[in-house]
Amino acid sequence: MKHIPPSGLAVVESRWWKHSNMSIAPLLDVSCNMFDAGPLSFHYEMANSAVAFQEAIPRIAAMGHIKYLYIAAHGNKEGIECYNGDLVSRAEISNIISNATFNRTALRGIHFGVCDFGSYENLAAIALDNRKLAWVSGYSRRADWLGSAALDMQLFYHLLGSHETEPHSRIEDAAKAVKTLAEGACREFGISICVRRGAQPANLMEEE
Incomplete structure (x- = not known):
């Protein structure tokens, strides 16, 4: 019997350090289980190379029930730093996502848990290149692992x-909540949440 994660969330994580098994998966277990989602409430994969990211993202987007993708890895302003040393550039990431969402997909939002990569410019470019996405978010500054997690x-x-049903309304709810509860961390890590509004994406974290 095929398992469908009730949260609609998929995670692609790259190994963080050579001598550590640190992972965001146990933390997500807590968040998802708050909704009585039970075990296996989100889809999880590891990708430690550019090839692995290129393979995983289109396959996950094609699953049909995944609404949100959470990419967790080291990074810089240019792209994602894989564990094996590969760099996946912004252009490559955008192309991977564009190809992944070209066909029918339920994917509507992507969060980059990646240091330095989530500038407004990078996120807005990805949003503009991928019209099926309602939002894209991430951090523009170097972030403490535990704090950003x-x-x-x-x-x-x-x-x-x-309780909202539309993707834009759901992410607006989440943006308001994190701004209220963690204003200092949002400012310190430079989080942006870009949503599609007209010709140019808006950053929810800069709105009152």
């Missing part, structure tokens, strides 16, 4: 817990 959990907790 905790903020990620708040974001997904309020996103999954929103």
Whole structure:
């Protein structure tokens, strides 16, 4: 019997350090289980190379029930730093997502739990290149692992817990919640949440 994660969330994580098994998966277990989602409430994969990311994202987007993708890895302003040393550039990431969402997909939002990569410019470019996405979020500054992971959990907790049905409304609920509960961390890590509004994406974290 095929298992369908009730949260609609998929995670692609790259190994963080050579001598550590640190992972965001146990933290997500807590966030998802707050909704009585039970075990296996989200889809999880590891991708430690550019090839692995290129293979995983289109396959996950094609699953049909995945609404949100959470990419967790080291990074810089240019792209995602894989565990094996590969760099997946913004252009490559955007192309991977564009190809993945070209056909029918339920994917509507992507969060980059990646240091430095989530500038407004990078996120807006990805949003403009991928019209099926309602929102894209991430961090524009170097972020403490535990602090940013905790903020990620708040974001997904309020996103999954929103009573709204439209993707834009759900992410707006989550953005308001994290701004209220973790204003300092949002400012320190430079989080942006870009939503499609007209010709140019808007950053929810800069709105009152």
